[in-house]
Amino acid sequence: MTHSPPNWIIQKFGGTSIGRALDSIVDHIVPQYFPASNVVLVCSARSGASKDTGTTNLLLKAATEALTPRNSPNSPSAPGTPGTPSALTRPRFGSPQQSRSASPTGFSHSNLDDSLRKLSLSRSTLDQPDFVLTANILREEHFSAARDLIKNDNVRISVEADISADCDSLCEFLNAAQIIDEISPRSKDAIVGLGERLACRLVCAALADRGIPNELVSLEGVVDAFVEGGCSSDDNNNTTLDQGFYTRLAQRLGERLRKCDGKVPVVTGFFGPVPGSLLQQVGRGYTDLCAALCAVGLNGGELQIWKEVDGIFTADPRKVVTARLVPIITPDEAAELTYYGSEVIHPFTMDQVIRASIPIRIKNVLNPLGPGTVIFPDANNAHDARNAHNPGEEASEAVKAQHSGIVSSKLPTAVTVKDNILVLNVHSNRKTMSHGFLAKIFTTLDRYGVCVDLISTSEVHVSMAIHGSNSSKRSFDRLVKELESIGTVDVHEDMAILSLVGRAMKHAVGIAGKMFSVLAAGNVNIEMISQGASEINISCVVQELDAIKAMNIIHQACLNINSNSI
Template identity: 35%
Template sequence: MKSRNLRLLKTYMLGLLTRLEQLLTAIAMMKELTPRSRDYLVSFGECMSTRIFTAYLNKIGIKARQYDAFDMGIITTDDFTNADILEATYPAVAKRLYEDWIKEPAIPIVTGFLGKGWKLGAITTLGRGGSDLTATTIGKALGLREIQVWKDVDGVLTCDPNIHPAAKPVPHLTFEEAAELAYFGAQVLHPQSMKPASESDIPVRVKNSYNPQAPGTIITKERDLSKAVLTSIVLKSNITMLDIVSTRMLGQHGFLAKVFSIFNDLRISVDSVATSEVSVSVTLDPKKLPCDDLIREESELDHLVEELEKIAVVNLLQKRSIISLIGNVERSSLILEKAFSVLRNNGVNVQMISQGASKVNISLVVDDSKAKQCVQALHSAFFENEESHFPSR
């Protein structure tokens, strides 16, 4: 039986490699790689690696069964390279896995970050964090007690260890905190990947593949924040800031609506916003501008400024960073008092401050050249000096 399974695996892998060669030849001849072709191209690695891993588990006596996500029931929109999972996925995945388990129990080994577009029936990918999204989708479909995602760090950390080696694991987070951390630059999780678990109130535990004994970080819908001050510090570098001031009189009706309609028309999203009656400051990530390549980033920014200057005076400030303080914003006055004291002592000028509607995030904009120094100083003040911690209420 084992030799027969290995022969079947070899035959299938050779078939996959043949199809891959044909696809690459077609791309080379056409000198064009469409989003649809790209999604099909990147699916080969998952399809091959999951089959090899499944064969290995079966060889050592652990019963396993391989699944291609796009054939297992993960149904998505047809937005190639960044598809969304549709509700029809959950009953379809549950039905397939439960039926197979009843027939013959085996550990499911599923391809990550892949799905099938519901209209075209083509292979799609789920964008950044797609493998974690696959895991939380399956967890929601099956109604599991806990979902685990395995990384190369001991959970979510108090800051990026590449910026400050004293970063330490955060034992407990809410989904809201995790989403803010991810959106503003933390690389461990992607906010979209947590959505199925959050909707189903299933805890997610982040573990370290290289240190399985570490408890990791548990993410739940709620946690006790009564003694919490700061959870983590996140840095998002190389962002652009725009100061937009109305050219009309005070109280101009509809100014903000006009500003944001321009962003909407150009399909540009902003990270942080600070507003008054006749002015608004926003930050945006140039890498997320809707352009075909990096060369066009500058022209896209120029176009944005040109449109905004029809209704306002615009000041474009590049090479800025957002430092996001994630924590208990009910104690925002204490957090800001300490943060501004630290930044003042380090000679850093804060150019914009924004508190998100989530109420777990305070964002500060500073020059790129000072940003890492700021994170190191803030981390030392909030997490390393015991005498500096605020007393609990």
């Protein structure tokens, strides 16, 4: 693979950043890096004023509505029904074609006040299928954002026409789905992928309004050329994507992005239908994965994940007032923090970049000059790693020196809490001949699709910490009933996992003893204890009502720079 110069910077922006801080992105962040470096923007679907009005949620709602029968006499029954667009008159849904379309009756491209919007969306005025009304809300949400951000009338009118054409295409697609009464996983992927394209249209228009050259890179068809390779099947003939698939996809992305010479590529985080469905194979975090693969394909100097926080902290700063920013962290520490409650970046996504020796920087979209937190492939060589131009980097040297002091004193890196935990205890009915006891438990858990966060075992007793979102109450009750045939079962609810994470801990003698001693001194009861095989994580389960107190106690005793060395 041909390598690009190391000045490619890949910036990934989440839906909240696109929805609430797009002005900061186009006015401050991009100009700081472009044109000094080659900048790539990877965008998630735009968030809304509330969770319900987020783009992805509205798209999923519209898909559900298309399969919900209506009793209205005007409900569409075939293409060409009056008042309903024909599914046969436009390009295939998901096409990146730059089409133009007028808005539906009741919509204005400018100065549409809230009362008119409510009137135009009211069921009494528009006797349309529910999914059309939802698509119109989606349309107006993006129109409103365009009016707030774009001053040039020609640019605004053009992007509104593109947005309207995309929403019309969505309605036509859903109309066809309603007729055949089916939406396949591949079709659902395409519906959700519209959100990223709408977000990219806004970003491109806002950049053009500021005179920054850009190009919308829509990735719907990027997988088609090599879909036969890089896949495997399990015993049940379920398709899975292996590393070969992601390696080839990264190469294709790099080839495509290099064609945007002299422009800022604005990339849809959705990279097209994949074997087995993108949502099922990757989940809704596919935008982070897309950004990682772009970085790999371009041999980028840095992958930047822009959020609404300054970076990774030693604890949740909303709960621990003495929490401080961690300037440098290792991939395995970041993975542990992600799993145990601190949202950083998905470990699989991170692995794609780290294997290519590309650093990841977590930055705040509302504080672009902040140094952020860097996830380096090897923290021991952090200062020797490639470091892209980063505004505010000079100001962070003192923080880096502080971090070096932490490592030399063998202090942990961070403490985190994962709430909504259930503890499930199973004690064998048989006091002897316990062969098969553990196998029966894990077979039952697997059948119910339950993942275990922590586990502590003996020959005849198992304690497991399970996240409450693993299954519904009804399903969990059935699980407990089935486990009762194996042994005595009791459940403790309203618990939390408290985790102390740090690479230096494996060389620190007495850290576990200090952790549990200070919890005992603080009158915090410990339900169960577990230490990861990686030796960089010590976890215990406590009552949820004690979790914040426990986090503060541990932070003060084990992560305070002024504490005595452990």
